[in-house]
Amino acid sequence: MTGETRLAGVIGSPVRHSLSPTIVNAAFAASGLDWTYLAFEVAPGHGAEAVTAMRALGLGGLNVTMPHKAAAAGAVDRLTPVADALGAVNCVAWEGDLLVGHNTDGNGFLEALRQDQGVDPAGTRCAILGAGGAGRAVAWALGHAGAAEVVVINRSPAPAKLAAELAGEAGRVGVPTDAAAAELVVNATPLGMGADDPFPLDPELLRSEQTVVDLIYHPATTPWLRAADAAGATAINGLGMLIHQAALGFEQWVGQAAPIGPMREAALVELNRRSEFDATPGRGAT
Numbered sequence: 001m002t003g004e005t006r007l008a009g010v011i012g013s014p015v016r017h018s019l020s021p022t023i024v025n026a027a028f029a030a031s032g033l034d035w036t037y038l039a040f041e042v043a044p045g046h047g048a049e050a051v052t053a054m055r056a057l058g059l060g061g062l063n064v065t066m067p068h069k070a071a072a073a074g075a076v077d078r079l080t081p082v083a084d085a086l087g088a089v090n091c092v093a094w095e096g097d098l099l100v101g102h103n104t105d106g107n108g109f110l111e112a113l114r115q116d117q118g119v120d121p122a123g124t125r126c127a128i129l130g131a132g133g134a135g136r137a138v139a140w141a142l143g144h145a146g147a148a149e150v151v152v153i154n155r156s157p158a159p160a161k162l163a164a165e166l167a168g169e170a171g172r173v174g175v176p177t178d179a180a181a182a183e184l185v186v187n188a189t190p191l192g193m194g195a196d197d198p199f200p201l202d203p204e205l206l207r208s209e210q211t212v213v214d215l216i217y218h219p220a221t222t223p224w225l226r227a228a229d230a231a232g233a234t235a236i237n238g239l240g241m242l243i244h245q246a247a248l249g250f251e252q253w254v255g256q257a258a259p260i261g262p263m264r265e266a267a268l269v270e271l272n273r274r275s276e277f278d279a280t281p282g283r284g285a286t
């Protein structure tokens with residue numbers, strides 16, 4: 001590194017587990033860019049200050065993760081329409097002297113489907129389990145990608161309604177059995193991250209014609225995704241979304257296409273390392 005090196009990073013709390021430094025530094029290296037990327041542990045309540053620090057320090061780009069996505073939305077100069085609709089920013093980029101707040105989760109989800117799987121959700125019936133930050137981003141994305149129907153299924157009714165509204169005319173609140181009629185089923189709950197978690201949806205409702213996405217990427221295969229695979233469905237984990245949302249941010253910062261292959265490769269190496277660590281007796285991650 002020299003005095004010319006540009007710095008980007010991610011703010012969050014907790015943030016030490018973030019895969020973003022691995023993925024984005026791989027992108028900088030593969031692109032031959034003199035940039036580096038760090039994780040900044042920023043305590044809850046200090047997200048807006050961290051965005052202000054981006055201005056003062058002239059950081060080249062910033063990713064934002066929990067719990068700062070809403071605070072970042074209030075601290076930038078302008079929001080993209082999707083960040084505005086979601087009230088959440090996961091990426092900040094410069095546009096001239098202005099800081100623009102983006103949300104690349106939904107489009108990252110779509111790019112993972114289209115580029116990695118050759119699946120276009122336009123005209124399809126979709127079901128989303130969960131209506132938190134990820135569920136809302138996916139609902140917005142599917143609605144804007146021309147899905148015929150976006151059914152949001154969530155244990156709490158109010159967030160489900162909000163997420164369904166983000167999908168526009170295609171959106172509605174549904175019940176678990178509605179997922180049986182969907183061509184695309186997305187788990188946007190954290191159920192499956194814990195070893196003893198119940199399924200987010202009864203696998204009996206899954207069919208071989210469906211594309212089933214679990215937004216979880218660690219573990220790489222959740223029991224529910226295995227059940228989807230056993231039902232003959234096309235089963236996809238959340239790594240593609242993670243890579244593509246990072247790629248969209250990278251492109252905003254450096255103005256060139258992201259090297260998806262090296263980013264994915266670096267993520268897989270790091271995830272394998274973590275899985276081996278988790279499996280080491282007495283050292284398992286909690």
Ligand code: NAP
Pocket residue numbers: 105130131132133134135154155156159187188189190191193215216217238239241242243245
């Ligand atoms: P969040 O904002 O906390 O939302 C969690 C959602 O799951 C809520 O709708 C919640 O329902 C529901 N939920 C939580 N526990 C539940 C339970 N025991 N039973 C039924 N429903 C439950 O979380 P998030 O940020 O949306 O993340 C959700 C998942 O997506 C996580 O696994 C996260 O790692 C993953 N994710 C992946 C990516 C990626 O790039 N692949 C990106 C973002 C998130 P209520 O509304 O009823 O509380």
